Amino acid sequence: MGLVGQVFDALLAIALVWLAWQATRAADLFRAVVSFIVFGLLMAVAWVRLEAPDIALAEAAIGAGATGALLLSALDRLAPRRGRSWARVWRADARTWVLWVPAVMALAGALTAAAWQLPAPGLGAVATGALEQSGVDHAVTAVLLNFRALDTLLEIGVLVLAAVAVWSMGPAPAASAPVMPSPTLPMLGRTLFPVFVLVAAYLLWRGSHAPGGAFPAGAVLGAGGILMLLAGAQPWIRSAEHGPWRAILSAGFAVMLFAAIVGALAGGAFFEYPAAIASHAILVLEVTAGMSIALLLFAVYLRGEPHPAADTDRQRC
Amino acid sequence: MNQVYPFLAAGLLLNIVVGLVRILRGPTAADRMLAAEMFATSAIVIVLLLAFVTGSFALVDVALIFSLLAALACVTFVSRAWVALEQASDDAASGPPPGDRGDTQ
Structure with missing residues (x-):
């Protein structure tokens, strides 16, 4: 798809990051749930772009569909409580900055390093080679x-x-x-x-x-x-x-x-x-x-x- | 004709990105849900276009699941969440309804 494909992927990436932020950070719970449903939808499109139709199917069925319905009907128990004000949590919790942010960054760094050292071709060839016995x-x-x-x-x-x-x-x-x-x-x-x-x-x-x-x-x-x-x-x-x-x-x-x-x-x-x-x-x-x-x-x-x-x-x- | 499909898919995705404003601003829960349903319809078309561009017709199944489960999300919203959200906003009549607060931070 050439240049158009790159524009498509960039738009998809921006929308995904924005929706993930909304789903976790929106003060209004309903907005968070709708963001999560749309996130699942676009994630399935992303898997389609990555040529992984199996994961796209699972993501469309479980991520966007079943979980979305689950969260939507959980709202009638949560709605009276209203969303928490994340701004207050963010400011008040000093532990977030000293403990959790470094911990998450260290974990992300370790995972990246581990992924970097994976053997290059992976196990795809081995799996397709043994397909006849499966x-x-x-x-x-x-x-x-x-x-x-x-x-x-x-x-x-x-x-x-x-x-x-x-x-x-x-x-x-x-x-x-x-x-x-x-x-x-x-x-x-x-x-x-x-x-x-x-x-x-x-x-x-x-x-x-x-x-x-x-x-x-x-x-x-x-x-x-x-x-x-x-x-x-x-x-x-x-x-x-x-x-x-x-x-x-x-x-x-x-x-x-x-x-x-x-x-x-x-x-x-x-x-x-x-x-x-x-x-x-x-x-x-x-x-x-x-x-x-x-x-x-x-x-x-x-x-x-x-x-x-x-x-x-x-x-x- | 096939050369047009990538442009159409990118245009529809741009449509979704612009439509995210509706999810951010609302103002009511129904506006947000309708925006999500519009995205589902656009995503079905995008996946079908990509199926024809790449020639892998397994993707048609993904569009099929999208179309079935978008109906489920809509039904769940109408029969469960909508009434609960309306009641919650009626209870809090003195303050703004929960769907109206536009803060993220």
Whole structure:
């Protein structure tokens, strides 16, 4: 794209730095949240420019979409408190200048030095070279669910921990019901939810040979669930034990751990699948991980442990 | 025709950068949210243009996700945040509403 491309990148960089500043420093919380949503949007465009469509997909689905909705609905609990005056914090806290600023600068310097010493070509060639043994045709999926599956296991573990932490805060607040009931919302939910499911399934299927996979698919499906919740639908919970919810919430983590341990017991390394069944194993892992991620994001969005008795007065859809 | 696409993408991004003023100044929460929705629409077009410039059509999926999740952000805002913010500004009727203070520092 030549000169135009450079102008584009410069504009993108300026907007990103400005939005990051706004998202962390704006006195008004709503402005900070909107800045964060737009930051996620432009960050995805930046990943597109860096020719990393996999990260762009994940950033668009999780950064701009699911997290944005999460923060927007957290606002109704935070709004009465108003934003803190950052100017006062900035002036009053002398520790910021003696302790935190030097510490952050030292960390940034150390990270830069470490990145500088990384071996030049990286591991890209090694990963693409071993692609035939991985069971999938797309290098990123092969890295995520085969070569470095341990990282993915830990990422899902973080999500499980987040859901456990949110649910242990107490029962879900009653404000989970729409504050402003509108006849268009249930219609929109009914029209759009099948599209969310379709796109999630498509992304999951794409993951085996092109950018896609469990994380974007799970985020899109979870976002569809959030849309249905906003449209007035009730979460399907019949008992205090949350029925099959707990099984699906933990299935992604449990199945991945099971695959890793079976691989280790069968004589290989931790997370070493036999090349003959690698393709099927990755498919199973990807589907369960996608379902778990979708329900985990949805569970975090509920802002507390859902209870069947608490939502009898909610509008049914 | 393909030579026009980079210029169009840069122009749309410039549009977003200029539109950031709306997020800074508001004045109401609805103005800020509409600006964000406008950015989402522009970003969809930018990504689609880049897909045609670079010829990597996996980027169309990114635009697809943008379009789906922009609707979710809009619905969340209308059904949750908007009413809460209006109530908060009604409660603080003596002072300026929370969306009106233009200080960053």
